[in-house]
Amino acid sequence: xxxxxQPISMDSYExxxxxxxCSHNNIATNDYITWYQxxxxxxxxxxxxxxKTKVTNEVASLFIPADRKSxxxxxxxxxxxxxxxxxxxxxxxxxxxGQGTTLQVKP
Amino acid sequence: xxxxxxxxxxxxxxxxxxxxxxCRSLDFQATTMFWYRQFPKQSLMLMAxxxxxxxxxxEQGVEKDKFxxxxxxxxxxxxxxxxxxxxxxSFYICSATPRGSDTEAFFxxxxxxxxx
Numbered sequence: 219x220x221x222x223x224q225p226i227s228m229d230s231y232e233x234x235x236x237x238x239x240c241s242h243n244n245i246a247t248n249d250y251i252t253w254y255q256x257x258x259x260x261x262x263x264x265x266x267x268x269x270k271t272k273v274t275n276e277v278a279s280l281f282i283p284a285d286r287k288s289x290x291x292x293x294x295x296x297x298x299x300x301x302x303x304x305x306x307x308x309x310x311x312x313x314x315x316g317q318g319t320t321l322q323v324k325p
Numbered sequence: 326x327x328x329x330x331x332x333x334x335x336x337x338x339x340x341x342x343x344x345x346x347x348c349r350s351l352d353f354q355a356t357t358m359f360w361y362r363q364f365p366k367q368s369l370m371l372m373a374x375x376x377x378x379x380x381x382x383x384e385q386g387v388e389k390d391k392f393x394x395x396x397x398x399x400x401x402x403x404x405x406x407x408x409x410x411x412x413x414x415s416f417y418i419c420s421a422t423p424r425g426s427d428t429e430a431f432f433x434x435x436x437x438x439x440x441x
Contacts, residue, residue: 250428312359
């Protein structure tokens with residue numbers, strides 16, 4: 219399973235765009251990249267998943283370069299309620315969680 | 326959307342007793358369910374993979390006789406913490422993968438276990 223590396227923490231202000239980058243150098247051909255959000259004392263919540271190029275949904279965008287060795291989660295115009303831990307996972311079968319990125323959104 | 330429900334949301338038990346946690350996929354069939362444990366300010370640690378109708382596969386370092394997993398149907402998996410001790414106090418989370426998929430996973434809301 220590919221290991222992922224992402225920043226431990228990030229700070230932002232309300233209304234800003236936040237980009238969290240994850241590296242996964244050993245990603246395999248069949249692996250998908252998935253991002254989850256977790257609030258304290260809750261289970262992780264699916265944000266977005268992609269294989270290559272760009273994927274966008276109502277809450278985020280995911281950018282994946284051609285070599286797929288990294289990915290960037292983009293959260294447009296964050297609010298205080300986006301303060302959470304964000305996990306990047308390379309998925310093929312079981313999900314192994316890395317350390318995640320704690321995003322703190324300030325007023 | 327796909328919903329995974331855990332029960333109970335929290336439980337307090339006495340040291341030496343056993344506790345059962347249920348994980349149900351409410352609107353889909355799950356051939357595979359995963360059990361995680363999460364300590365405060367740490368990431369989720371995979372404990373075991375549960376496949377319907379077969380024995381669970383435990384991760385290295387997880388005691389299979391202490392954490393009993395049963396996946397009796399395509400919508401239900403249970404985790405029983407046997408002879409619980411205070412160090413077993415943690416947040417336990419399950420996830421379920423829909424039948425036919427190995428890239429999607431939906432998580433339960435978690436169960437807070439406190440052993441006193």
